[in-house]
Amino acid sequence: MANQLEQAIKDKTATIGIIGLGYVGLPLIDAFVNSGFKTMGFDVDQNKVEQLQAGKSYIQHIPSKTVANWLEKKQFEATAEASRMKEADALLICVPTPLTPSRDPDLTYVEKTTEAIAASLRPGQLVVLESTTYPTTTRDVLLPILEATGLKVGEDYYLAYSPEREDPGNPDFSAAGIPKVVGGLDENSLRIAAALYEHAVVNVIQVSSVEIAEACKILENTYRAVNIAMVNELKTLFDRMNIDVWEVIDAAKTKPFGFQAFYPGPGLGGHCIPIDPFYLSWLARKEGQTTRFIELAGEVNTRMPRYVIDRLSEFLNQHAKPLKGSKICMLGVAYKKDVDDPRESPSFHLLDLLLERGVEFTYNDPHIPKLPKMRHHNVPAMDSQELTPEYLAAQDCVLIATDHTAYDYDFIVKHSKMILDTRNATKNVKTGREKIFKA
Structure with a gap:
């Protein structure tokens, strides 16, 4: 045979x-x-x-x-x-x-x-x-x-x-x-x-063996999840100190050895990285062991959407605006830039939290014209909105959740009242920076 x-x-x-x-x-x-x-x-x-x-x-x-x-x-x-x-x-x-x-x-x-x-x-x-x-x-x-x-x-x-x-x-x-x-x-x-x-x-x-091949994949994705958790945790610390974590990472990655750049965000997305570490911690429990380091990384990454919403509320308060009743447009519901894949996207965790807090929610994603049904989220039926000057001006805040290349960030900042940027997407925007907050 x-x-x-x-x-x-x-x-x-x-x-x-x-x-x-x-x-x-x-x-x-x-x-x-x-x-x-x-x-x-x-x-x-x-x-x-x-x-x-x-x-x-x-x-x-x-x-x-x-x-x-x-x-x-x-x-x-x-x-x-x-x-x-x-x-x-x-x-x-x-x-x-x-x-x-x-x-x-x-x-x-x-x-x-x-x-x-x-x-x-x-x-x-x-x-x-x-x-x-x-x-x-x-x-x-x-x-x-x-x-x-x-x-x-x-x-x-x-x-x-x-x-x-x-x-x-x-x-x-x-x-x-x-x-x-x-x-x-x-x-x-x-x-x-x-x-x-x-x-x-x-x-x-x-x-x-098959076990080596299986463990290889778990290692690859857990490595990424742990390092992303580290920069997410540093981000929350540096925010308090008014230090730009993105600039810190850009400076650190000039070192030609011993450092690989990972970037913070509003949470983990995709079909592997948010899931694989939990597979490993489950396996450890089955073997009578604990993986505290990996579980802590999972906790850090899982709480990032709530951190973003807390920052949004904080910045709106600075403008004498409550979160409840605010008009919030989220840019991007795909889990990463320039794809049409919504699996495990942190945007849906953000959506849940925003709706819980009574915001008037709309979104735009050039790659996802309609909000898809998601297994663990109560997603309303909604179409992607066109980013016209009038639409942007009517929003209390534009929340950048996914940094698609297709977005004209100069145009978005120009016509928006306030931007909450979770991806450092507006780093090259020169005019209107007083409207931009990072989370």
């Missing part, structure tokens, strides 16, 4: 199935299509499937013309039929791994996907989990489900873990241009998974 699958990968006659057609799955399809493979995309959302089959993309950094090209070359097909997973030679799992309300790992999507694979698993297939998760997931969660089929891992089918490393909105790194870490459950699984990815990405780093 191993020889046949390896030959099909080498000849590029293997069909690659991607399960989960979101911000990770679609770029992965693009990488395999560009390297000459036929691909199949699986998703439970029939609407997504129909859009893709019509040559339309719903993700900004994968244009519709790219999807149309996949279809034209007959290298892609989207389907919601899980039974067709048996048609793929490799199945790459790219489904969400959120947290429960108690901040424990929620592997519901991973488990259901693995059960769907098991229902039609055949000899000669490779299964790879790409979803971010805690170490031991592949061995303790996926393997028992697949073993129940009676097929033998490493002989009849192959199982590996390779964490996604997508950076949406970063033009310098596509899925194909980011090195891929791969860990296999056995030697055959590792060799075959590595051989597959070597066709599609710039470099493959083989590690000794």
Whole structure:
């Protein structure tokens, strides 16, 4: 079985199935299509499937013309039929791994996907989990489900873990241009998974186990979360001392060694960094240990939206204006600049706090024309407002939550009464700086 699958990968006659057609799955399809493979995309959302089959993309950094090209070359097909997973030679799992309300790992999507694979698993297939998760997931969660089929891992089918490393909105790194870490459950699984990815990405780093690969992803994102927490905490201190933390960071990063710049913000966003540290602390509790350093970082980052609203109230009070009843426009609801991805965006925590305090809330985001429904937030139905001089002048404060490049900050400052800048987006604005407050 191993020889046949390896030959099909080498000849590029293997069909690659991607399960989960979101911000990770679609770029992965693009990488395999560009390297000459036929691909199949699986998703439970029939609407997504129909859009893709019509040559339309719903993700900004994968244009519709790219999807149309996949279809034209007959290298892609989207389907919601899980039974067709048996048609793929490799199945790459790219489904969400959120947290429960108690901040424990929620592997519901991973488990259901693995059960769907098991229902039609055949000899000669490779299964790879790409979803971010805690170490031991592949061995303790996926393997028992697949073993129940009676097929033998490493002989009849192959199982590996390779964490996604997508950076949406970063033009310098596509899925194909980011090195891929791969860990296999056995030697055959590792060799075959590595051989597959070597066709599609710039470099493959083989590690000794699936647990090493899983822990690698957790380390990468916890590293970022902890360092962001540090600068967030310094920001709250330096604000009290009337020291500009942004200028401090700019000065520090001139050191050519021993320092990497991280920046404060209104909270953490995205599908990984706000979640992964809690996966690690959950795992530590399971092992009878505590991760106080990591948990403290999570607490610091989690309280940043409340800090921003407190600063907003403070600055409005300086203008004899209460927060309740104020007209507040929030710029940006995406979790980072220049993307259309709202997952875990701190903007929705800010929205919750603003609505609780009785503000007249509106927003603008050039990448998100309508406020999306969010799992943990009560989001009102609302459209993005046009940033006209009249609209800006009518707001008591414009709160910059996401620093999209598309914004004309000189124009925004000129026509606004007050700006609360959480991203240092207005750093190059020369006129009207007396209106700008940082939080």
